């Protein structure tokens with residue numbers, strides 16, 4: 146029952162990944178969700194503490210093999226923290242059940258099957274699943290999330306970019322075809338698997354542009370901006386790998402179509418997010434840095450009108466693993482179950 150304070154049983158699929166371990170950390174202080182199963186396809190049978198000793202005394206149980214029927218019998222909420230291409234086959238198997246599915250991957254975020262094939266290079270989920278899945282950008286689609294059974298949790302860059310851009314786009318103050326998004330992220334965004342790109346000697350003392358012109362978040366950002374603007378928007382989006390573990394910052398630029406001052410834009414953003422506890426708008430002259438949101442579910446936004454060039458400059462900082470993944474997934478579970486959206490998530494960021 147919605148809003149019920151009876152405890153819901155939770156399973157996490159993709160047990161040894163970074164998204165999963167962040168879910169475990171955050172759920173530990175959640176009063177209404179209890180982890181019943183951590184599922185690992187590579188290490189089922191092993192204790193999670195053999196992979197992550199820092200969980201000792203908090204979660205010592207062995208990880209389990211995926212068994213859909215058991216999940217349907219025992220579990221209320223499933224978090225899928227798996228790479229692209231896994232959830233699209235698993236989520237349909239829960240369709241005839243009451244299990245709430247929250248997918249952290251990109252599998253259910255694009256509405257058109259062809260778009261997924263183009264950008265992810267794989268067959269998409271069945272159309273009826275894509276149609277049913279609600280895009281879990283908690284601040285924007287709150288009413289739809291409250292009624293949803295399947296959530297496609299937004300990508301980390303789209304979370305930061307959309308929260309930063311949507312108030313301006315919705316209020317029609319930008320030339321929507323002029324938007325540039327300059328994204329920077331820490332290496333945990335690439336997950337736990339090893340790769341040359343995230344190798345210490347290639348990341349350390351280096352800033353690396355990657356996936357230029359072909360990043361899988363391009364169609365996601367454009368889709369949800371276009372939906373709000375009611376016109377097709379194509380943004381210019383670039384991504385850079387930064388030698389830090391967590392954190393993501395988008396600095397964004399758009400030509401102004403209306404004459405507005407920095408204080409006016411700050412006022413507009415403050416009222417847009419007035420009832421949204423996880424978006425914090427900085428005062429004039431102050432832009433957020435990633436450490437100011439480290440380990441937290443906040444998205445912090447700074448704004449400046451550059452009168453010389455008639456551009457709006459927006460800075461939007463998140464922790465990729467929290468607001469960009471596990472935190473927003475829990476925020477969505479809170480909304481779906483009628484709990485306070487802040488529950489288990491409203492903590493001061495770790496600083497310094």
Ligand SMILES: NC(=O)C1=CN([C@@H]2O[C@H](COP(=O)(O)OP(=O)(O)OC[C@H]3O[C@@H](n4cnc5c(N)ncnc54)[C@H](OP(=O)(O)O)[C@@H]3O)[C@@H](O)[C@H]2O)C=CC1
Nearest residue numbers: 159160161162163164185186187226227228250334336337
């Ligand atoms: N890291 C981040 O900042 C963000 C990640 N995401 C998305 O969330 C999802 C999880 O990310 P993250 O945890 O970082 O990734 P990781 O690579 O760290 O973990 C994913 C886990 O999924 C499991 N897995 C891998 N391959 C398969 C497979 N073929 N079938 C089933 N399970 C598999 C593995 O766990 P096991 O072997 O234990 O099953 C693996 O550890 C991804 O889709 C990612 O794109 C979204 C936003 C931000």
Ligand SMILES: CC(=O)N[C@@H](CCC(=O)OP(=O)(O)O)C(=O)O
Nearest residue numbers: 249250251300301330332334335
């Ligand atoms: C550093 C790094 O590689 N970051 C990843 C972040 C994407 C992600 O986390 O996953 P989704 O595709 O599910 O959104 C990237 O830019 O592709």
